Amino acid sequence: MTSPYRSEIRLRLDDAAAQRDVIALGYRREGIARGAGPDREDMVVWARLEDDPEGPAPRVLPDLPGGELTDGVIRVRPLHPDDLAGWIELRSLPEVVATSVPPAAPPREEVERHFAYAESRWLAGEMAAMSILDARSGRFAGQIALYYFQPHLREGMLGYGVLPAFRGRGYARRAVQLVTKWAFNEARLQRVVAGSAVDNLASQKTLQAAGFEIEGKQLGILPGPNGGRIDAVLYVRRRL
Numbered sequence: 001m002t003s004p005y006r007s008e009i010r011l012r013l014d015d016a017a018a019q020r021d022v023i024a025l026g027y028r029r030e031g032i033a034r035g036a037g038p039d040r041e042d043m044v045v046w047a048r049l050e051d052d053p054e055g056p057a058p059r060v061l062p063d064l065p066g067g068e069l070t071d072g073v074i075r076v077r078p079l080h081p082d083d084l085a086g087w088i089e090l091r092s093l094p095e096v097v098a099t100s101v102p103p104a105a106p107p108r109e110e111v112e113r114h115f116a117y118a119e120s121r122w123l124a125g126e127m128a129a130m131s132i133l134d135a136r137s138g139r140f141a142g143q144i145a146l147y148y149f150q151p152h153l154r155e156g157m158l159g160y161g162v163l164p165a166f167r168g169r170g171y172a173r174r175a176v177q178l179v180t181k182w183a184f185n186e187a188r189l190q191r192v193v194a195g196s197a198v199d200n201l202a203s204q205k206t207l208q209a210a211g212f213e214i215e216g217k218q219l220g221i222l223p224g225p226n227g228g229r230i231d232a233v234l235y236v237r238r239r240l
């Protein structure tokens with residue numbers, strides 16, 4: 001009996017363990033089959049061709065070494081169900097809504113989906129979504145994400161926010177520094193960028209403190225409230 005040239009597996013988006021198993025077997029992610037699951041849920045399509053190289057399929061966003069990044073003051077780790085309440089609190093703050101795309105507090109079901117699919121998106125190389133924890137107490141202090149929209153340019157984009165109780169202690173700067181270092185050294189990115197609304201001085205100071213420099217102005221890039229558009233300052237840090 002001859003083996004088929006193409007072997008395809010469809011997996012649930014929230015079943016990261018099964019996706020890790022097929023990656024180990026050399027399956028590559030092809031995309032989303034909308035509504036293809038037994039309950040009309042979206043499924044991830046993985047396939048392996050007979051002449052694909054032996055061994056695990058390559059990943060562009062590796063796991064964090066040892067499961068997390070830390071500098072002793074903060075810990076940065078992939079989203080965990082324990083972080084859900086803190087994440088919802090953060091995303092509902094008016095100043096966080098104002099800097100989010102779209103500028104609205106997401107409904108709880110959307111946040112739950114974000115958490116359930118986060119590992120799948122990491123495995124897909126699309127986004128590394130992480131929580132910032134206070135190292136001493138272990139409490140959720142904020143979030144940081146690396147979006148990998150431009151893999152062909154090896155450029156990632158950061159987004160982040162810190163709960164008011166933990167602001168002004170250098171947590172955002174530390175998180176940006178830890179994730180940028182991981183992006184350069186482990187994920188082999190060449191550029192990490194971040195855009196801040198022109199009036200968001202806290203975020204701009206954070207990026208400057210983390211060693212980023214201004215690259216330019218992005219005209220009308222952010223959707224503002226009431227349908228308007230907002231200019232942003234684009235910051236970059238390069239792997240040197």
Ligand SMILES: CC(C)(COP(=O)(O)OP(=O)(O)OC[C@H]1O[C@@H](n2cnc3c(N)ncnc32)[C@H](O)[C@@H]1OP(=O)(O)O)[C@@H](O)C(=O)NCCC(=O)NCCS
Binds near residue numbers: 161162197201204205
């Ligand atoms: C922006 C934000 C993440 C900063 O978090 P933070 O943990 O308080 O920042 P840090 O303590 O690491 O401060 C980093 C630098 O910014 C400066 N800074 C922080 N908040 C500031 C403020 N409100 N005004 C002016 N400077 C400020 C700090 O003094 C520090 O600079 P320094 O090292 O030169 O002294 C936080 O204010 C926040 O969550 N804002 C709402 C969401 C947001 O704007 N996200 C970014 C979207 S691009």
